[in-house]
Amino acid sequence: VRFEHLDGEFDDFVKESSNSLLRTAYLLVGDPGHAEDLVQTALLRTARRWSVAQTNPSAYARQVVANLAKDSWRNRSRRPAETVLDDLVTYPDDDGTHARFLLRQTLLRAVATLPLRQRSVLVLRFFDEMSIEETAAALGCSVGTVKSQTHHALSRLRTALAHDGLDAWKDEETCRADR
Amino acid sequence: VLTDDNLTALLQEAFEAATKDLHAPNGLAAHIRRNHRAQRRRAMLARGALPLAILAVFAAAVITPSVMTSSPGASHPNQATATSTRSTPTGEPAQVVHLAGYRFTLPVGVRAAPSCLMSRAFPTRAIATRARAQQATGFACLTMSVYHSRTGIPTRAKRIRIGPYQGWTAESPGEAKVGVLIPTGGTHRILLVVTAQPVGNTPTLAQLGRMIRVGLAHRFHN
Numbered sequence: 001v002r003f004e005h006l007d008g009e010f011d012d013f014v015k016e017s018s019n020s021l022l023r024t025a026y027l028l029v030g031d032p033g034h035a036e037d038l039v040q041t042a043l044l045r046t047a048r049r050w051s052v053a054q055t056n057p058s059a060y061a062r063q064v065v066a067n068l069a070k071d072s073w074r075n076r077s078r079r080p081a082e083t084v085l086d087d088l089v090t091y092p093d094d095d096g097t098h099a100r101f102l103l104r105q106t107l108l109r110a111v112a113t114l115p116l117r118q119r120s121v122l123v124l125r126f127f128d129e130m131s132i133e134e135t136a137a138a139l140g141c142s143v144g145t146v147k148s149q150t151h152h153a154l155s156r157l158r159t160a161l162a163h164d165g166l167d168a169w170k171d172e173e174t175c176r177a178d179r
Numbered sequence: 180v181l182t183d184d185n186l187t188a189l190l191q192e193a194f195e196a197a198t199k200d201l202h203a204p205n206g207l208a209a210h211i212r213r214n215h216r217a218q219r220r221r222a223m224l225a226r227g228a229l230p231l232a233i234l235a236v237f238a239a240a241v242i243t244p245s246v247m248t249s250s251p252g253a254s255h256p257n258q259a260t261a262t263s264t265r266s267t268p269t270g271e272p273a274q275v276v277h278l279a280g281y282r283f284t285l286p287v288g289v290r291a292a293p294s295c296l297m298s299r300a301f302p303t304r305a306i307a308t309r310a311r312a313q314q315a316t317g318f319a320c321l322t323m324s325v326y327h328s329r330t331g332i333p334t335r336a337k338r339i340r341i342g343p344y345q346g347w348t349a350e351s352p353g354e355a356k357v358g359v360l361i362p363t364g365g366t367h368r369i370l371l372v373v374t375a376q377p378v379g380n381t382p383t384l385a386q387l388g389r390m391i392r393v394g395l396a397h398r399f400h401n
Binding site: 011014015021022023027039044047048108122126154158162 | 215
C-alpha cells in the first residue's frame with residue numbers, strides 16, 4: 001500500500017491520538033523529551049506498517065510505544081542517572097488542595113520507582129483505560145501476567161503511600177466527609 | 180483503608196494531573212509523512228546506489244580532500260544531505276552538515292548522526308547532557324558530553340570556556356543537567372552556542388543547570 005494514498009486516514013489518526021500517545025509515553029518514560037521521541041518513532045513505524053495497523057491503529061501505536069519505552073529504559077539504564085531540575089516539578093492548581101497535590105506527587109514518585117512492566121500495566125490499564133486483554137496484547141504477555149503485575153504494582157504503591165502519603169490521604173478524606 | 184478502587188482512582192487523578200499540560204504540536208502528521216518519505220528514499224538509496232555512492236565519496240576524498248563539496252540537492256528541505264569535516268575560521272576542527280538548505284558547522288564532539296538530524300515533528304529536541312562547570316581565573320569551564328537522546332551514544336567530551344560571569348564562586352562547581360535544543364521544522368538553527376546568566380551570588384546546582392543553556396543557534400547561510 002502506498003503511504004501517500006493514506007494521507008487522510010493517517011492525518012485523522014494522528015490528530016485523534018497523538019496527544020494521548022504523548023501522555024502515555026510520558027508516563028512510561030517520565031521525560032517529556034524522550035516521550036516526544038517515542039511518539040514520533042511510534043507514529044513513523046505505524047505509518048510504515050499502515051496496511052497492518054489500519055484496522056486498529058491506536059492499539060498498534062500504543063504497542064509500539066510500550067516496546068519503545070522498554071528499549072529506551074534498557075538504553076538509559078546503562079547510562080549515568082540524570083538529575084531532575086526543579087523546572088520539571090509541577091505546582092498545585094488553584095483548585096487543588098495542598099494535601100491532595102502532595103499525595104499525587106508521592107504516588108507519581110512511587111510509580112516512577114516501579115519496574116517498567118508494572119508501570120506499563122498501570123498506565124495502560126488505568127490511564128489509557130485498556131482492558132486486561134488489550135493490555136496483555138499491547139505488552140506481549142499473558143492475561144495472568146497482567147493481573148499479577150497489577151496486583152504487585154498496587155501493593156507496592158500502597159506500601160509507598162503507607163510510608164509517605166497515607167496521612168495526607170486520610171486528612172483529605174476526613175475533610176471531604178466533614179464537608 | 181485504602182482500597183483498590185480508591186487507589187486506582189487516585190492513580191488516575193495523578194496521571195491526569197501530571198499529563199494535562201502535554202500537547203502534541205499541530206502539523207504532526209505532515210512531519211511524520213515527510214520523515215517517512217525521507218526514510219524510504221534513504222532506504223532505496225542504500226539498496227540501489229550504495230556501492231556507487233561509496234565509490235563517489237572515495238573518489239571525492241582522494242581528489243579534493245580539502246574542498247567542501249556543495250549540497251548534492253536535498254529533495255526536501257528537512258533532509259540532511261551531506262557531511263564533511265573542515266576547520267572553523269579560528270582553526271578548530273569542525274563538522275559541516277548540510278541541512279534544510281543551510282550549512283551548519285558543529286564543533287567536533289557534537290555528534291551529527293543522520294538520525295539525530297531527522298526532521299523533528301516536535302519543536303525542540305532535548306539531548307541529555309551532563310555538564311561539569313568549574314571556575315578558573317574568572318572563566319567558567321564547561322566540560323560537556325552530548326548523548327543522542329534515542330541511541331544514548333555519548334560523544335567525546337567537549338571543553339568550552341565561557342564567561343567571566345559574576346556570581347560564580349568556589350561553591351558553585353558541580354554537575355548539572357543542561358538541555359541542548361535543536362529547533363527544527365523549517366527554521367533550523369543549529370550550532371553550539373553556550374550562554375549563561377548569573378543567578379544570585381552562589382548558584383545552586385539546579386540554578387547552574389538553568390544558567391547554562393547550550394543552544395544550537397549559530398547559523399551559516401549558503
